[in-house]
Amino acid sequence: MTSSYLFHSEGLAALAGYVAPDTLFAFDLDGTLAPIVDDYSAARIVEPMRTTLDKFVKLAKFCVITGRARQDALDILGVEPQLVIGNHGAEWPADSYLQNPQFRQWSSAWQDQLHERLNGINGVEIEFKGASLSIHYRKATDQANTLSLIDAAIRDLKPSPRRIGGKYVINLLPMEAFTKGEALVAAMDIFGLKRAIFFGDDVTDEEVFRLRNVDVFGIHIGEDDQTAAPYYLSKQSELTGLLNSMIGILELHRFEGESTHEE
Ligand SMILES: [Mg+2]
Structure with a gap:
């Protein structure tokens, strides 16, 4: 299976169908939301991504699945997603029944x-x-x-x-810890959501891209002839623009939801 450039394919129309409040928006952290830096401990989400994420978490279920420890990831993000899963799928919030001490x-x-x-x-x-x-x-x-x-x-x-x-x-x-793929399925279950969009660039993210029998729209950050993700973005900076377009769609959903509610 080859991966297609998201912006030059039928993928964009397919993606639009997924941009809704009942979708889980899941992301890897380093190389996906945060730029890769030489000093691993100095990674930070920078503008304009930070403002974008700040808007995004208010509109949809936002989940980060990272190889880093949860607290480390939260410090880098600077915004608080609904769920952060650390240690490649092995670390859940302290109050989660999935957290294994x-x-x-x-x-x-x-x-x-x-x-x-x-x-x-x-x-x-x-x-x-x-x-x-x-x-x-x-x-x-x-x-x-x-x-x-x-x-x-x-x-x-x-x-x-x-x-x-x-x-x-x-x-x-x-051995017993969840892979990133299993972690994403568990997260969808926790939120009661039947579909997800996932962005990632790591070898471990392939565990998500290879999921079958689960409705996950996979997007790889960077062109890669080895990835199982059906779509890719050429570079990380394209993600900010895409997320801002999604924010527009999610705001419309919210507006429509509110008008229906008022009737
Ligand atoms: Mg990464």
């Missing part, structure tokens, strides 16, 4: 085991993120060799983690 204990146990095994290896940083753990090796001088050392170190961790590779990072998650 055991994940944090497992992640902490991995951290202890890895500190011993990776101690003294140049350029390796272990980041404890609550429900998951990230091992960064961007700063290693011999990255290929460092990766094989990390892979050897995680081979017999207790309990056994799920491994997700990224750019100079290995993420470890509980």
Whole structure:
């Protein structure tokens, strides 16, 4: 299946049918809503996106599913979506029945085991993120060799983690944790919504794009011949304009809803 450029395809008309108050609008964070920056900890949503999101959250159910920890994501967003799912689908709000406190204990146990095994290896940083753990090796001088050392170190961790590779990072998650795809389905269920629009650019976002038997309109940020998303935007900056058009449609829905209510 090839992905089509959203603005040059029948996709735009199809998308318009999804822009309604009974759709869940779901987004990855880094590289989707927030620009990718060299210093991972310095990522922020910048204008005009911030103003756009501020309007958007008042009009529709807005959900962010990110690899970051929830609090980290909330700080970057600067607006509060109806739902933020962190740690690649593993971390839910504290009051959610889907939040599993055991994940944090497992992640902490991995951290202890890895500190011993990776101690003294140049350029390796272990980041404890609550429900998951990230091992960064961007700063290693011999990255290929460092990766094989990390892979050897995680081979017999207790309990056994799920491994997700990224750019100079290995993420470890509980086997039982939701993938991003399962997290999106659970979020739709929580809000009682039967359809969703999802924007993402990560390898883990493919778990959402590959969902079947669920009504999800998938849009990849950036052209990519590997993605399962039916549509793509060429660059992240196109998303702001698209969201503003959606705001216009959602405001009309709200206006019509209010007039019907008054009759
Ligand atoms: Mg991303």
